[in-house]
Amino acid sequence: LKEATWLGRVAYDAGLKVGQKRAAYLKTLARVPLYLKCAFFVFDNLVFRNIRRALGIDKCRWLSTAAAPIAPDLIDWYWSIGKPMYEVYGQTECTGIATANLLDDFRIGSVGKAIEDVEVVLSEEDEILIRSPGVIKGYWNKAEKTAETIRQGWLHTGDVGRIDDDGFIYIIDRMKDIIITAGGKNITPSEIENQLKFSPYVTDAVVVGDKRPYLTCLVMIDDENVTKYAQDNDVPFTNYTSLCHTQEVQDLVHGEIEKVNVKFARVETIKKFRLIDQLLDAEDDELTPTQKLKRKVVNEKYADLIDGMYQGG
Structure with a gap:
């Protein structure tokens, strides 16, 4: 973008403001006003479509991220260019995803709610604990590591978090960090x-x-x-x-x-x-x-x- 022409940068800045306004409606599952739909359509064809193509996400309907915590500003940016991004959470020890934001039930900044057959609670130290049929029985030939990580059927993730009144889970950081x-x-x-x-x-x-x-x-x-x-x-x-x-x-x-x-x-x-x-x-x-x-x-x-x-x- 810094290498774009002056007109290109102006179009991007203006389009991003329109995209942010449109995203604000989408995030609350509200109907986007007609004038905003039209404005976004223009900037989508002028700017955002090329950006999405360059990123290789032009064919995606929505995006999901499950790696390290991601900056909220970056999530907002993807929403603004027309590709909603949702966070999910899980570990190898619980066989993949344990929580997820759904298309019709999500909260930006959270990793969503516990999925079916998964229980998520917080310890006294606010460590995230997970219990589900997918939690591993233990580590191969590592009894001490197993006893440290899995206690009474609960997987101790090592992540500090919080859970809001609606059940959405937020990852704060690794306990050790x-x-x-x-x-x-x-x-x-x-x-x-x-x-x-x-x-x-x-x-x-x-x-x-x-x-x-x-x-x-x-x-x-x-x-x-x-x-x-x-x-x-x-x-x-x-x-x-x-x-x-x-x-x-x-x-x-x-x-x-x-x-x-x-x-x-x-x-x-x-x-x-x-x-x-x-x-x-x-x-x-x-x-x-x-x-x-x-x-x-x-x-x-x-x-x-x-x-x-x-x-x-």
């Missing part, structure tokens, strides 16, 4: 990280702050988009590492972080950040097979870099 600051404030890092990853210049990020006075962040930039930004702005660099250390790229990422900071309470804002200046691939220990940063590995490998952000206050 919740940050408790030095001031005793509980922080959900994935919420902040997902907002950061909404930036075209950020591939992934790890928020740090457990037992620390404030939050900091390690950022992995998007090589392609940041390289193009540098080239378009005549920023001199020789390789990925030198690109990360240019003042212009540092300022670029700082600006993206500031855009995210305004969405959160003061205690949840990122005070300092560092860029991971190595171009990582799937063979590196820091990345999962799906190119996501491993929180534990990153915290260990870049401990000195992290500690440096807390020296001197």
Whole structure:
């Protein structure tokens, strides 16, 4: 979109506003006014159809996501371009999906309600527990792991969540990933990280702050988009590492972080950040097979870099 013509960008911005208004009706299962249908039809043919085709979702009636928590802004964006997206939830240990949003019974931001024959409750620690015929009997030759995960027929998912009065389930974060600051404030890092990853210049990020006075962040930039930004702005660099250390790229990422900071309470804002200046691939220990940063590995490998952000206050 940044490479589109001026007229194309104007059409996209105007169309997105129309799409957002239309989506607001659809999300409440209300009838979309005729004028809004007509306006969306125009922008759909001018802009959105090409975007959906480029993403490979032009033949889909609706989309479903069940991986890591997804930023609400991204879900809203898909709705706005004409493809409703619904979250579902499950684990290998419960043989797939345990909860789902249905086309006529959904709530944005939730992973839906428990599906048929599945029970979902919260423990005293707000951990999500699942009981169903699909829950595994145990792990092969791992009695200790089985006893830790499955107790009295309930699968302990390791996810913290909440359930509203209508039975919709919301995933907050992994229990082991919740940050408790030095001031005793509980922080959900994935919420902040997902907002950061909404930036075209950020591939992934790890928020740090457990037992620390404030939050900091390690950022992995998007090589392609940041390289193009540098080239378009005549920023001199020789390789990925030198690109990360240019003042212009540092300022670029700082600006993206500031855009995210305004969405959160003061205690949840990122005070300092560092860029991971190595171009990582799937063979590196820091990345999962799906190119996501491993929180534990990153915290260990870049401990000195992290500690440096807390020296001197």
